[in-house]
Amino acid sequence: MITCENLVKIYKIDDEIEVMALQGLDLQVEKGEVMGIIGNSGSGKSTLLNMLGGLDRPTAGKLIVDGKDLLRLSDKELVKYKLETVGFVWQNNARNLIPYLTAVENVELPMLLKGSYKRARAIELLKMVDLGHRINSKLDKLSGGEQQRVAIAISLANNPSLLLADEPTGSVDTKTADIILDLFRKLNKELGITIVIVTHDTQLTQKMDRVVSIRDGKTSSEFLRRTIHASNTNIDLDKEEAEEDTHVELAVVDRTGRIQLPREYLDSIGFTQEDNKLEVKFEDGKIIILNPEDTQG
Ligand SMILES: Nc1ncnc2c1ncn2[C@@H]1O[C@H](COP(=O)(O)OP(=O)(O)O)[C@@H](O)[C@H]1O
Numbered sequence: 001m002i003t004c005e006n007l008v009k010i011y012k013i014d015d016e017i018e019v020m021a022l023q024g025l026d027l028q029v030e031k032g033e034v035m036g037i038i039g040n041s042g043s044g045k046s047t048l049l050n051m052l053g054g055l056d057r058p059t060a061g062k063l064i065v066d067g068k069d070l071l072r073l074s075d076k077e078l079v080k081y082k083l084e085t086v087g088f089v090w091q092n093n094a095r096n097l098i099p100y101l102t103a104v105e106n107v108e109l110p111m112l113l114k115g116s117y118k119r120a121r122a123i124e125l126l127k128m129v130d131l132g133h134r135i136n137s138k139l140d141k142l143s144g145g146e147q148q149r150v151a152i153a154i155s156l157a158n159n160p161s162l163l164l165a166d167e168p169t170g171s172v173d174t175k176t177a178d179i180i181l182d183l184f185r186k187l188n189k190e191l192g193i194t195i196v197i198v199t200h201d202t203q204l205t206q207k208m209d210r211v212v213s214i215r216d217g218k219t220s221s222e223f224l225r226r227t228i229h230a231s232n233t234n235i236d237l238d239k240e241e242a243e244e245d246t247h248v249e250l251a252v253v254d255r256t257g258r259i260q261l262p263r264e265y266l267d268s269i270g271f272t273q274e275d276n277k278l279e280v281k282f283e284d285g286k287i288i289i290l291n292p293e294d295t296q297g
């Protein structure tokens with residue numbers, strides 16, 4: 001669904017200052033996946049989502065989404081792409097919703113833009129997000145979680161093949177966050193839609209099969225969920241528990257062989273940025289990375 005290679009995004013602040021928000025990012029997402037993106041504030045998560053959503057253009061690299069080359073689309077094709085291929089959900093509903101309209105009127109709006117207004121479809125979408133009982137409620141009468149579900153219904157209005165969510169549970173409590181994640185998973189199952197969710201909520205990422213971590217505008221590692229099968233273990237873990245501790249972290253290696261080491265690992269071997277070197281050796285089929293000071297004498 002998504003192939004992203006060596007993606008670069010530079011924001012020009014003025015004639016002298018440039019910010020390199022994406023520094024050669026690699027990412028591969030399969031059709032039908034629900035995956036998470038994590039990373040510190042300022043690491044480039046929203047920039048990546050904006051590139052994927054066609055809201056802004058990459059500076060360099062390769063970005064193919066659903067067979068479309070986002071560096072080569074004309075302005076007109078990009079508008080069509082934004083309307084038809086992707087759906088967006090943000091942390092802040094206010095960006096999508098009109099408070100004095102009802103739920104169903106809010107869902108109809110993006111359909112009007114595309115010129116294919118259908119009330120039946122809007123109702124169907126609200127039912128899909130479990131808001132069938134709230135169709136005629138004014139937006140400002142709905143709870144934060146319900147408003148977020150209206151936003152999700154809207155994002156699905158034009159039948160996108162990719163759903164992008166930037167911190168979708170950032171302003172709701174943990175119980176509501178859980179309901180929203182379950183809703184994403186249900187939509188993924190029923191519609192087959194690919195979903196990319198930026199979050200820093202570890203409670204949510206634990207439930208995802210794959211989570212990619214971004215550092216300084218590059219993919220640094222991936223967490224893959226390994227399911228422990230009951231037959232392989234003597235301990236009688238219940239399913240929830242078995243799933244919680246089974247994420248393995250894999251460092252992403254770019255085309256030139258570079259990896260990013262987790263900061264905690266570097267700290268724990270006493271690495272300091274002043275002597276910015278580590279000893280790397282190959283021994284017994286293993287690559288070993290050492291603080292050079294530990295090997296002297
Ligand atoms: N429109 C913009 N203009 C200038 N700099 C930007 C813009 N958007 C993001 N940046 C900068 O790019 C970097 C990555 O930002 P962002 O993608 O928002 O990170 P995240 O979502 O991970 O917090 C930051 O240094 C940020 O200040």
Ligand SMILES: [Mg+2]
Nearest residue numbers: 045046047166
């Ligand atoms: Mg962000």
